[in-house]
Amino acid sequence: MNVCPVRLRGPEHTTDPAGHLEKMRAEHGPVVPVLMDSDVPAWLVIGYRELHHVLNTPSVFARSSARWNAWERVPADWPLLPMVMQLPTVLYSEGDEHRRRSRAITDALSAVDPHELRAVTVRMADRLIDTFCGSGSVDLRTAYSARIPALVLAWIYGLEDRRGDELAQIMTTMIDGGPDAMAAQRELMTRMAHLVAERRAAPGPDAVSRLLAHPAGYTDDELTAELIVVLGGGNQPTGEWIGNALRLMLTDERFSASFAGARSSVRAALNEVLWEDTPTQIHAGRFAVHDTELGGRRIGRGDMVLLGLSGANQDPSVRAGVTAEGNNAHLSFSHGAHRCPFPAQDIAETVAATAVEILLDRLPDAELAVAPHDLRWRSSPWVRGVSSLPVTFTPVTPRGGY
Ligand code: HEM
Known part of the structure; x- marks a missing residue:
């Protein structure tokens, strides 16, 4: 087994992720020693069984980054800091504290009415499509797929459309990571704190009010941070999921042959994306509670273990002879106590399916404006999404009336 670590930077992660995974698997097996930015080490788990074991064994592979043994190697301006920061939120908490937060979020999201959710997603989709449908051309990523989840999540938080639009804009600025990204993050914090104060004073039929009223007993500061986690954790992967499904339907002849009548294959395209191009390719992570063994590797106490979700999904030992169709055994929403909460998965699926269906209905002859091989992926080993679409x-008249 090769012990020389693989760098988690470089074009091969984006240009040919499947080939790169295959090479890593052949050379390193299911648990790969990797170097993140600034050569900070970690273990990347790309074996399905090994990842399943990690996710099912929180007593050995725990969530809190306070356990990490490499903090002294992390520079103050490390670009991956947001992924490991020791913030008191559902993401990094463990045991009873995690159960308290996880239950509250699950309850607050379960109360979202699925019919209303679908109707709101249709309305948001129509509003967005109206802004470009008369022009005959558009970048579907920036104008549509990356925007719609934030709009729907803003509605779940009880924000009216104008404040939802502003929130979607702030999320876009943050994700783009340009010079205004940090200011956008501060603005988001301010707005969420304001929203929490508003709902504390005057509760409504929305997820923020439900969280405030929950027996979990959130303080205002705790809830402000939690709302940002749920918004960010929901917005980005759902946007990539929609974008990657649209890309698949526009480029793969199994779907593109019938783009106009492709409504029936939307769920199949969304499911195939979760197997082949899942939005969260690698997720950080877990931290070893004590020395242990995993996939033939010795993992030291405090070592960081990265969840290779796409690697596990493509593990030949579970994929042999198995097709993606109708098969939900992928690990794209993770697994175990910290998996993406079930009501969040349901919301994401409704938003994604509705967003794709409405676009097909409104622009049935849409086709790629570039050759498929000229489409570029975002250059990150962590997420998978087209950088533009x-x-x-044929231009059509806006619908209006929402
Ligand atoms: C409405 C949209 C969504 C919401 C509100 C949402 C919310 C959340 C929350 C609150 C967590 C933290 C769970 C915990 O630590 O206990 C989480 C985790 C996660 N979510 Fe989602 N999510 C959404 C969509 C998605 C999508 C579309 C994907 C990918 C296909 C995804 C993949 C994940 C993954 C991989 C984790 C990490 C689990 C872990 O650490 O094991 N989520 N999500």
């Missing part, structure tokens, strides 16, 4: 179509 330019299409052309």
Whole structure:
């Protein structure tokens, strides 16, 4: 087994992720020693069984980054800091504290009415499509797929459309990571704190009010941080999920042959994306509670273990002879106590399916404006999403009336 670590940077992660995974698996097996930015070490788990074991064994592979043994190697301006920061939120908490938060979020999201959710997603989709449907061409990523989840999540938080639009804009600025990203993050914090104060004073029929009223007993500061985690954790992967499904339907002849009548294959395309191009390719992570063994590797106490979700999904030992169709055994929503909460998965699926269906209905002859091989992926080993999705179509009249 090769012990020389693999660098988690570089074009091979984006240009040919499947080939790169295959090479890593052949050379290193299911648990790969890797170097993140600034050569900070970690273990990347790409074996399905090994990842399943990690996710099912929180007594050995725990969530809190306070356990990490490499903090002294992390520079103050490390670009991956947001992924490991020791913030008191559902993401990093463990045991009873995690159960308290996880139950509250699950309850607050379960109360979202699925019919209303679908109707709101249709309305948001129509509003967005109206802004470009008369032009005959658009970048579907920036104008549509990356925007719609934030709009729907803003509605779940009880924000009216204008404040939802502003929130979606702030999320876009943050994700783009340009010079205004930090200011956008501060603005988001301010707005969430304001929203919590508003709902504390005057509760409504929304998820923020439900969280405030929950027996979990959130303080205002705790809830402000939690709302940001849920918004960020929901917005980005759902946007990539929609974008990657649209890309698949526009480029793969199994779908593109019938783009106009492709409504029936939307769920199949969404499911296939979760197996082949899942939005969260690698997730950080877990931290070893004590020395242990995993996939033939000795893992030291406090070592960081990265969840290789796409690697596990593509593990030949579970994929042999198995097709993606109708098969939900992928690990794209993770697994175990910290998996993406079930009502969040349901919300994401409704939003993604509705967003794709409405686009197909409104712009049935949309086609890629560039050759498929000229589409570029975002250059990150952590997420998988097209950086733009330019299409052309026959211009149509806006619908209005929402
Ligand atoms: C409405 C949209 C969504 C919401 C509100 C949401 C919310 C959340 C929350 C609150 C967590 C933290 C759970 C915990 O630590 O206990 C989480 C985790 C996660 N979610 Fe989601 N999510 C959404 C969509 C998605 C999508 C579309 C994907 C990918 C296909 C995804 C993948 C994940 C993964 C991989 C984790 C990490 C689990 C772990 O650490 O084991 N989520 N999500």
